[in-house]
Structures are given as C-alpha cells and as structure tokens.
Amino acid sequence: MQPSGSASQHLSAMLENTDRFLTTVEIETSRGILMGEDSRKTMDSAQSLAEFDRVDFVSLTDNPGGNPHIRPEVLGQELLSRGREVMINLSCKDYNRNSVESRLWALDSQGFSNVLALSGDYPVGGFEGQAQPVFDIDSVGLIEMMAQMNEGLRNKTLGSSSSGHRLEETNFFTGCVVSPFKKLEGELMTQYFKLALKVRTGAKFAVTQIGYDSRKASEIHNYVESNGINVPMIGSVFILTAPAGRFFNRWGVPGVCVSDNLRDIANRHAKSKDRGRLFFSELAAKQIAILKGIGYRGVYISGRPALDRVQQIMELVDSYSKDDWREFAKEIIFSQPGEFYYYEADENPGLSSNTINKDYISSRSKYARAKSRIGVPAQYRIGKFVHDRIFSEGSSGFKLGRVVYKQIEKNKMLSDLAHLAEQVSKVPMYNCRDCGDCSLPDIAYLCPESQCVKNQRNGPCGGTKAGQCEILDKECIWIRAYDRMKPYGDEVRMLQGPVIFKDGALQNTSAWGNTFLGRDHHAKKSDAVDEL
Ligand code: SF4
Numbered sequence: 001m002q003p004s005g006s007a008s009q010h011l012s013a014m015l016e017n018t019d020r021f022l023t024t025v026e027i028e029t030s031r032g033i034l035m036g037e038d039s040r041k042t043m044d045s046a047q048s049l050a051e052f053d054r055v056d057f058v059s060l061t062d063n064p065g066g067n068p069h070i071r072p073e074v075l076g077q078e079l080l081s082r083g084r085e086v087m088i089n090l091s092c093k094d095y096n097r098n099s100v101e102s103r104l105w106a107l108d109s110q111g112f113s114n115v116l117a118l119s120g121d122y123p124v125g126g127f128e129g130q131a132q133p134v135f136d137i138d139s140v141g142l143i144e145m146m147a148q149m150n151e152g153l154r155n156k157t158l159g160s161s162s163s164g165h166r167l168e169e170t171n172f173f174t175g176c177v178v179s180p181f182k183k184l185e186g187e188l189m190t191q192y193f194k195l196a197l198k199v200r201t202g203a204k205f206a207v208t209q210i211g212y213d214s215r216k217a218s219e220i221h222n223y224v225e226s227n228g229i230n231v232p233m234i235g236s237v238f239i240l241t242a243p244a245g246r247f248f249n250r251w252g253v254p255g256v257c258v259s260d261n262l263r264d265i266a267n268r269h270a271k272s273k274d275r276g277r278l279f280f281s282e283l284a285a286k287q288i289a290i291l292k293g294i295g296y297r298g299v300y301i302s303g304r305p306a307l308d309r310v311q312q313i314m315e316l317v318d319s320y321s322k323d324d325w326r327e328f329a330k331e332i333i334f335s336q337p338g339e340f341y342y343y344e345a346d347e348n349p350g351l352s353s354n355t356i357n358k359d360y361i362s363s364r365s366k367y368a369r370a371k372s373r374i375g376v377p378a379q380y381r382i383g384k385f386v387h388d389r390i391f392s393e394g395s396s397g398f399k400l401g402r403v404v405y406k407q408i409e410k411n412k413m414l415s416d417l418a419h420l421a422e423q424v425s426k427v428p429m430y431n432c433r434d435c436g437d438c439s440l441p442d443i444a445y446l447c448p449e450s451q452c453v454k455n456q457r458n459g460p461c462g463g464t465k466a467g468q469c470e471i472l473d474k475e476c477i478w479i480r481a482y483d484r485m486k487p488y489g490d491e492v493r494m495l496q497g498p499v500i501f502k503d504g505a506l507q508n509t510s511a512w513g514n515t516f517l518g519r520d521h522h523a524k525k526s527d528a529v530d531e532l
Contacts (some may be wrong), residue, residue, distance in 0.1 A: 002357070009085070010173075012054060015232050021296070021297065022234070022297060023056050023299055024058065024299070024300050025302075025305060025310060027042060027049070027060050027061070028061050029060055029069040029070050029072050029075060030069055031067070031069050034070065034074055045306060045307070049307055049310060050084040057087055058087070059089060059116065060075055060086065060087070062089040062090055062118070062120070062436050063123075065121055066121040067123075067124060068125070070347055071090055073106070074219070080112065087114040087175065088112050088114065089116045090103070090104075090107075091118040091120030092120055092134065093120030093121065093122065093133050093454075094123070094133070095122070096136035096137075097501075100137065104149060105170075108170040113171045115146065116177065117143045117146070117174055117175065117203070118139050118142075119454060119462075120135075121254055122463070122470060127384050130278055136502075138457065138461070140198055140201055143198055143499075144201050144202065144501075146174045147202030149167075150171065151169060152168065166273075173204055175206065175207060176198040176203035177206070177207050177462060178206050179208070179255050179460070180216045180217070181213055181255075183338065183478060184466065185287070185341065185360065186482030186486075189461055190478045191492070192496050193495040194459030195220075196229050197458060206233055208220065208233065208235050210248075210302065211256070212287075212332055212334040213334055214328070214333055214350040215333055215335070215350055215351060215352050216295060217296075218294050218351045218352040218529050219342060220233070222353075223352055232298075235300065237287045237299050238301075242275075244303065245258045246266075249262075249263040255461075255462040259334040262334040274468040277363050281309065281313050284301070284313050285316035286320075286325075286331065286332060287303065289317055289324060290325045293325030294351075311316050328350075329348065331350070333348065333478075340360075341357055369488065376488075379429060380445050380484040383444075383445030385442060393522070401512070402516045404516075406517070418513065419509070419513070422512050431447055431448055432511075433447065434509055434511075435506065436508060436510065436511050437506045437520045443457070443477055443478065444480065444481035444485050448477065452477050453471045453472060457500040459478060459495050460476050460478035467479050482494065503519075503520065
C-alpha cells in the first residue's frame, strides 16, 4: 500500500458523513526537545504512518503512563501543516483547570480540534522525585469545559457584577474513553453510567480501553445502541508482545488486563522463530475484523507500531472473508475469572446477546434489594437518612437549616463554632478534609478528597484492577458506592446530574453552610434541574 500524500478529511466529517471504518494509530510522545534524537524518531514514525492511506488520523499521547514527555501538539504541528488529521490526548493529571483552559486556547489557535479527554494516569515519576498530581478537574469536567468553550465562554472579570462578553467560539471535536473490560458489576456499570454522562456532556466519539475479550467489546456496543447513548465507538487494539503481555498481566498499566491464559499463549509464541511477530499481528488483525463485524466505527491501534507493522496488519485484515470475524470472536475471549457481563452471551461464543443478564435482573428485584440491605454499612444509612431530611433541598430540615445558617453567619464566633461542630462529626465518620464543597451525597457517603487519589467526583477513572484502586490498596470508592446504593435502588440515579466541579474557593469553609446558602455544587445542580 502506497502513501497517498493527500490531505485528509476532518475527523468529524469522517465520523458523521461517512460510514467508513476508520483507522487511527497512537503515537507515543517521547522525552526531550523536538530536535532531539528520540523526538525526531517519533516524528519520522508519526509522519510515515500519517502518510499511509489506510491511516485516517494519528493520536498523540499526553505524558503517557504518568511520565513527563514533550507536549503532543509540538509533534502534531508538523503533521497538521501537512494536512494530516491529528488527535491530541489531553489529560487532567498535570494541569489545574486554568492551565487546561489556557492549553485549550492554544490548541484551538494552532488548529487542533480533535481532543481526547482523559483524567490521566497517576504520575509515577518526575524531576528529582515523583510529581504531585493535580486532578483539579476530571475527564468529564474537561469535556464540559470544551463544550462551553465551543459555545463561547463568558469573559467574566473577577469581582465584577457584569456577566462579560462572549469569547470567540472554539471548534473542539471531543472524544472520550471508556473501560468495559472490568471484572465486577459495580466496576462495569459505573463505567457505562460514566460513558452516558460523558456523551450527554459533549463527547462526540468514544474509544475503548485496551482489552482482549470480544464478548465485552460486543457488549458495550450493544449497550450504547440499546440505551440511547448514540456515540460512534472506536475500539482499541494494542499490538501485543510477550513482555507487554506479562506487564499487563501484572496490571503494569492501570486498567489494562491480560489474563494468565493470554499471557501464557503470548509467552509460547514468543519462542517461535519470528518471536511471535506474525501471531501478534494476526491477533491484532483478528481484533480489527471483530470490531468491524460488530459495527464499531473504527480502530485505535497502539503498541508503538511502525509503518511496516501496520501495513502487515492491514493486509491480514484485507485477506479475511466477510464472516471470518465470527470465528475470530470465539478465539479471543480472555476475560477475568468470574467477570460480570451486563448481557447474556450470544449463541455465537465470543459475542454478546441483547438479553440482559438474568442474575443481574433478579438481583434488582424488590426482594433481592431488601435482602441485601443487611450488608449496607451504617455510614450510608445514616448519611442517607440525614441527607433526605436535612440537606435535600425542599425538605423541612433544609428550610430550617437555611434560616439557622443565615443567622449563624452573621457572627464570626458562631460560624467558627458551627464549622467546628461539623468537623467533629465529619472527620471521624468520613475522614473529611474540609474541602467545603461536599460530595458525600454524590458518592454514597464516601469522601473523594480522602479516599480517591484522583478526587474523581464524576464517576470512576478507568484504572481499577478487579475493583481495586490503581494506587491505594483498597476498593475504588465508586464501586463501594454502587454496592451501597443498589440495595435501595439508588444506583439508577448515579451520575445522572450535571457535571460536578469542586470550587477551590470553599476550602476550609463550612460545607453545611455552603449547601444551605447555595454556594456549592449542589446549588448549581438544583439550578440545572430548575432550568430543565
Ligand atoms: S466536605 Fe469535602 S472533604 Fe469533607 S467529606 Fe465532604 S467531600 Fe470530603
């Protein structure tokens, strides 16, 4: 296949105006200046791939694996100037919301419109020690920011009552990521809920996390179609190697799982003459054929592929017959032991049916929910009881609380005493960090400040390993929240509200006062509901 050398179509036009199966290749950025040896090699590889007529666009990573690298837009500029379609990965781990916004202005000004919104991997290294992660906003907050910038942000001046003029509209075409290859019910369902939230917020396409389970790839496609999520899906295919298989098997990359079985197969093939190169190319080609067969809109190829490798894989894909993918799906089912599926298996092994998992349906019956309430911690029951009667807007307790706090705040000593009383109850119960913009009711009375290293307030990140946090040695708070809420039927309301942004101005102020007097995100939530 020869390079076409012609300018490409915009990604939005390719996705929205054609039904072509698209191919993107991920280019991992490198450390060092643009003219340095590593960056030049990366640039040469990116250019050759971008010129290949089977590659519709290239995607450039942002400090991958939590390591500092040159910014993707520095590498992307040259590709853009040659008329190539580029997608910039933008992650929230290293920037606060102001620097994210400033970077977005720069990206739009430079002509980059395709942005893949990520929360990002927890930093693992840095200059003279590990970097302090930021996570001021998350991937959902980033999608919301781009959606508002596309509408024209208001240029408000701090302290001024003027609503400000509207800034020029940006032109972002925003993508998001979803991780369907999850073991536990709560882990998977919260990923599905979060995908729906991302799409409601403004994501125009979704890329799946790396995985080797055709049934899950098929399931999420069915889920999106059956639940009105209505977003083009692009499936990830990582070109495996034996060392990568072993690394993923040890959960070396957050959220990416290679089963023991697949690791052993990879190790076996690595002993062949070509060190498994053909086998791994075939594995990738078969996955692409499966994605095409299921109805995905494209593939996102990663694993640092060179042009000749991508060419080899594409030739293999072209050599398959129309229905071969169904046979391939039977081969590529490397799930985790006891993995939860939302849908029953299809009669074609390796694919998903549209029938909802029968055990899951029974677990949602009135009887099953009531029975499982026994295991719900008192912290949730008490929190819910108090919240519904006092902190829920419209309750009689809320009206009283508002009157009381209006009076309390007139007197500094009373205010300080009330704040102290709040902390005396919330620190031992919730390990409260006094952020002043409380998300306890959003996450089943689990504090994101003290119990989530990424302070995720709009659903779980994709990094969990069989339910465990990617960093801390404990279960992810979002999975715990799901398990607490389900016995009460409350899980159906998870992630249904507007995007949550923590307001840093409220740090070390009374969260109760802020809720009663409408200063925190709960008030913004009620405003949004009122506007509906
Ligand atoms: S006020 Fe903030 S720090 Fe305290 S429990 Fe609520 S979310 Fe956590």
